[in-house]
Amino acid sequence: MVVGELAHERDLMIIGGGPAGYTAAIRAAQLGREVTLIEKEVLGGICLNRGCISSKFFSHLAEKAEELKHNNDIGIKTNGFSLDYDQSLIYKKTVIANLQRGVESLCRENKIEVIFGSASFLAADRIGVENGDDFEIYTFQNAIISTGSKIIKSHDIDGLNNILDARSLYEIRDIPKDIVINGDDYIAIEAAFSYKSLGSDVYLVISGENFPQLDVSINKELKRQLKKAKIKLYKNLSIVSVTSIGDRLLTAFKSNRGDKAGIEASHVYIQSRLKGNTENMGLERIGIKMDKMGYITTDNECRASISHIFACGDVTGGRQLASKAIKQGKTAAEACANKPTEWNDTLIPQIIHCQPPIAYVGLTEQEAASQGYRLNIGQFSAAANGYAEITGNKDGLTKVITDQETDLILGIHLYGKQAPDLIASAAVAIEMAARDEDIKFPIYPHPSGSEGLLEAAESLIHQAIHQPPKKERVKR
Incomplete structure (x- = not known):
């Protein structure tokens, strides 16, 4: 290892080039900071790669x-289903490569210095970066840690x-012949539907009832959709062991x-x-507070326990979502x-890209x-939507939950083809303290x-046009 003799002076140093890190770098550059981004492997992080x-x-x-x-x-005849999986993998690799080049280009255009290597804190204002035999030392005004999370390995398997x-x-x-x-x-939900659609027999095992x-x-x-897709669902089971029997x-x-x-299959996925x-970043040495799982403690500005050092993304714990990482990167x-x-x-709106997709906020x-x-609940079935009838996407529902006293919207839950696109509007509505009338008032195309959201809101007060009136129970 060759150690640099002098410490290089930098303004803002960001460790980790995933969604949190490169977003923070670009936003900081927009605000006039001189940014150095340190990445151990490739830009884009786990999310992209x-x-x-x-x-x-x-x-x-x-x-x-x-x-x-x-x-x-609808009259488009095909000769069955055939998957050229090698071509699929080539396409996936091309998509990832294009997106990587996009991140690299954005860093160049924003004049962000990118350094590859492993970073560690030598002091509260000093970082060392090791790359092969080279070791350089940098001083900084601010630092942002966005190194993500890693999987805890099970030694039993x-x-x-x-x-x-x-x-x-x-x-x-x-593609697996069969997979647990x-x-x-x-x-897990996404993988179950994806591999089933691509030809695998899928056994989905959950630890509870729901x-x-x-x-x-x-x-x-x-x-219901799991049953329709012929995905075998096993409930209230916890894993004990995995052993090999030949292949x-x-x-x-x-x-x-x-x-x-016991379930036998060619492949097994275990929720991580x-x-x-x-680890090995010297955070304990400089006094950065972390919990027992190595997640950095931050405030609502993403500031760590040392005031000029920040953290964002998966390394801060909580829900491990790219959308959260991106927002925290901007905040930091x-x-x-x-x-x-x-x-x-x-x-935080969340999407599950199963078939059909789920989205909720x-x-x-x-x-x-x-x-x-005290709740009011409006629900509308996708099967009653005209556009769903045309496109054959009649599975799913839209659900709106409001507070009886204030009519404030508390939650919106979508299951269907349009869910990923509609959920952003739902998040904006709740963020702006919308009431049910705020959803019902606009004209929908x-x-x-999207009309499913309108009719779910109308269903709250029994005004949904394409829904039969609820039958009242007659007490004898």
């Missing part, structure tokens, strides 16, 4: 496979072939009552446990530039009830999937 983009490519591939069924109904985690789930060279998916988060992050109505519809894997489970079960990617950059700013995680029915609200 092995996470968000890969998973959404597979969801898109699955969606196209499902559309073939509708093509025959290390070394077994075809055990997948959140980083390797979409890196396999062939053990998890109840959005990654998917805990989802509203009760969405849970019910999701279970197959046997996954052993036990139920809440102690009963045991994560921790902050903060603005705080570094002494601009009024604030990070708040009350309203705000409180679920069960969360709102547990917080003491017709025919369109």
Whole structure:
């Protein structure tokens, strides 16, 4: 290792070039800061290279496979379904490469200095960067840590072939013959539908009765869609072990009552446990506060326990979402530039790209009830929507939850083709303290999937046009 003799002076140094890091870098450059971005591997982080983009490519591939069924109904004849998986992987690699070049170009255009290497704090104002045999030292005015999170490996299954985690789930060279998916988060749900659409037999195993992050109505519809897709759902099971039987894997489970079960498949995905990617960074040395999982403690400006150092993205814990990382990156950059700013995680819209997709923001029915609200609930089925009838996308629903006393919208839950695009409007409505009348007042384009949101809001007061009136129970 060759150590630089002098410390290089820098203004703002950002460690980690994922969505949080490169967003912070660009926003800081817009605000006039001179930015140095340090990346250990490649720009774009896990999201671009092995996470968000890969998973959404597979969801898109699955969606196209499902559309073939509708093509025959409308007169477009196809000769069955055939997947050239090698070509699919080439396309995915091309997409990732294009997006990487886009990030690189944005850094150049914003005059961001990019340094590749492993960074560690030598003091509260000093960073060392190691790259091969070179080791350079930099002093800085501000620093932003955006190093993400990493998977906690299970030693019980290390070394077994075809055990997948959140980083390797979409890196396999062939579509599995059959796959056990053990998890109840959005990654597990997306993978179950994607691999089923692409030809795998899928066994989805969850530890409870429901998917805990989802509203009760969405849970019910999701279970119906899993059954329709012929995805085998096993509930109330926890994993015990995975053992190899030749080129197959046997996954052993036990139920809440102690009963045991086993599922054999070619591949097994186990929902990943994560921790902050903060090891060997010297953070303890300079007094940065972290929790026991290595996540950095920050305030609502993304400021760490040392006032001139900030952190954003997965390394701060909480929900591990690129949308959160991007927003925190902007917040940290603005705080570094002494601009009024604030990070708040009350309203983070989330999308699950299954077939059809799910999107939601705000409180679920069960969360709102547990917080003491008296609720009004409006719900509208996608099957009653004219545009859904045309396009063959009749599965799903729209649900609006409001407070009886104030008519404030507490949560909006969407299940259907239009969900990913509509959820942004739902987030804006809740953020602006909208009431049900604020959704009902505008004119909606017709025919369109967005009309489902209108009719769900109208359903709150029994005014939905394309919904039969509710039958009142007669007491004898």
